Amino acid sequence: MSVEISISKLVQGLEPSATLAMSAKAKEIKSSGKTVYDLSVGEPDFITPQHICDAGTAAMKAGYTKYTIASGIPELKKAIAEKYKADYGLDYNTNQIVISNGAKHSIHNVFFTTIDPNDEVIIPAPYWVSYAEIVKLSGGIPVIVQTKESDNFKMSPAQLEQAITPKTKMLLLCSPSNPTGVMYSRLELEQIADVVIKKNIFVLADEIYDKLIYGDNKFVSFPTIRDGLQERTIVVNGVSKTYAMTGWRVGWTFSPVNVAKKMGELQSQETSNPCSISQYAALAAITGSQDCVTEMLNAFKQRRDYVAKRIAEIDGLSCPEMGGAFYAFFNIKKHLGKKIGNSTINNSEQFCLELLTQKQVATVMGSSFGCEGYVRASFAASIDVLKNAYDRIADFVS
Numbered sequence: 001m002s003v004e005i006s007i008s009k010l011v012q013g014l015e016p017s018a019t020l021a022m023s024a025k026a027k028e029i030k031s032s033g034k035t036v037y038d039l040s041v042g043e044p045d046f047i048t049p050q051h052i053c054d055a056g057t058a059a060m061k062a063g064y065t066k067y068t069i070a071s072g073i074p075e076l077k078k079a080i081a082e083k084y085k086a087d088y089g090l091d092y093n094t095n096q097i098v099i100s101n102g103a104k105h106s107i108h109n110v111f112f113t114t115i116d117p118n119d120e121v122i123i124p125a126p127y128w129v130s131y132a133e134i135v136k137l138s139g140g141i142p143v144i145v146q147t148k149e150s151d152n153f154k155m156s157p158a159q160l161e162q163a164i165t166p167k168t169k170m171l172l173l174c175s176p177s178n179p180t181g182v183m184y185s186r187l188e189l190e191q192i193a194d195v196v197i198k199k200n201i202f203v204l205a206d207e208i209y210d211k212l213i214y215g216d217n218k219f220v221s222f223p224t225i226r227d228g229l230q231e232r233t234i235v236v237n238g239v240s241k242t243y244a245m246t247g248w249r250v251g252w253t254f255s256p257v258n259v260a261k262k263m264g265e266l267q268s269q270e271t272s273n274p275c276s277i278s279q280y281a282a283l284a285a286i287t288g289s290q291d292c293v294t295e296m297l298n299a300f301k302q303r304r305d306y307v308a309k310r311i312a313e314i315d316g317l318s319c320p321e322m323g324g325a326f327y328a329f330f331n332i333k334k335h336l337g338k339k340i341g342n343s344t345i346n347n348s349e350q351f352c353l354e355l356l357t358q359k360q361v362a363t364v365m366g367s368s369f370g371c372e373g374y375v376r377a378s379f380a381a382s383i384d385v386l387k388n389a390y391d392r393i394a395d396f397v398s
């Protein structure tokens with residue numbers, strides 16, 4: 001008799017992370033000996049700066065290899081609080097900070113701690129692949145607000161107001177945005193904040209790209225926008241993008257004390273502390289010289305300009321100005337319905353799969369970000385890789 005362990009109803013409908021799935025596909029092709037130009041996953045190509053790695057080694061040697069307080073080491077919480085105070089003038093106590101296994105885990109903690117069954121969470125699309133899935137796992141309902149390329153993929157205050165119902169608990173804001181790189185201006189954030197306050201809802205502000213800002217754009221931390229907003233906002237941030245530390249898995253939240261207390265307790269039951277060694281490395285990242293951040297930012301700026309130029313030159317492709325983060329989200333609608341070999345490309349998934357198999361360029365389909373007709377390509381790659389990738393994309397679409 002064959003038996004099969006059944007899958008829980010909770011995770012049956014779960015969509016796997018498309019960014020990680022495309023990256024795994026690219027790695028699989030690479031391991032067969034082929035060159036792949038991988039623009040799929042959003043991950044700095046730089047190695048973690050040496051002084052941060054050294055701090056990790058020193059932590060191991062000093063015996064910081066044991067459990068820490070589940071919500072994170074006090075030194076790191078203090079350093080994070082001081083940095084947000086210095087950078088944005090925000091006051092947080094250490095009892096408002098929970099350090100987790102990456103910002104993705106922090107987002108999980110936020111929704112599992114604040115969302116009751118059928119609470120609605122407003123998510124402007126295109127959105128990062130994990131938001132809606134984590135909301136659903138927590139029992140909540142993602143309410144997607146579709147934005148348009150002609151509006152630079154930004155949600156207007158009127159769109160927000162229209163999406164709010166008596167069940168709305170929270171708005172998720174990500175600026176600069178993954179996947180579009182678009183940033184809300186201070187004025188636009190003020191208008192959104194006014195709706196948030198008027199309608200008495202809460203905000204999860206994903207500020208993970210706060211240090212990757214280009215041109216004249218200025219990052220504004222959401223709770224600073226209006227008085228009283230700090231009590232209604234939970235901020236998420238982490239070391240993955242700013243310090244090229246994706247594999248170390250350290251992220252955190254700033255929240256009201258009651259939420260932080262419960263998130264710490266949740267974490268104490270689910271994962272215990274984030275990796276002790278990584279926490280000491282993150283401490284070195286935050287308290288050490290920030291020259292490495294400037295150097296990486298300068299490289300990203302150059303790549304952004306290069307990619308913007310290449311996209312503008314390719315027939316039919318277009319994308320909004322990338323004010324921050326390291327993604328281009330380009331329109332491929334003109335190329336849908338075309339044939340390549342025996343296959344017709346009808347959607348962004350087919351576009352990405354054919355581009356990968358025929359030209360060895362890995363990207364991620366817009367449909368996974370809630371926006372069909374677009375493709376996301378990371379520019380956290382060397383100019384050489386980008387040149388080869390865009391030569392091939394140009395060739396592919398022609």
Ligand code: PMP
Binds near residue numbers: 042103128249
């Ligand atoms: N938020 C956004 C918008 C992201 O792009 C990412 C990238 N993975 C995360 C959160 C999570 O980052 P991590 O878990 O690596 O800290």
Ligand code: GLU
Binds near residue numbers: 017041104129130178
């Ligand atoms: N945030 C990155 C991305 O969007 C990393 C992958 C992930 O965590 O999904 O590609």
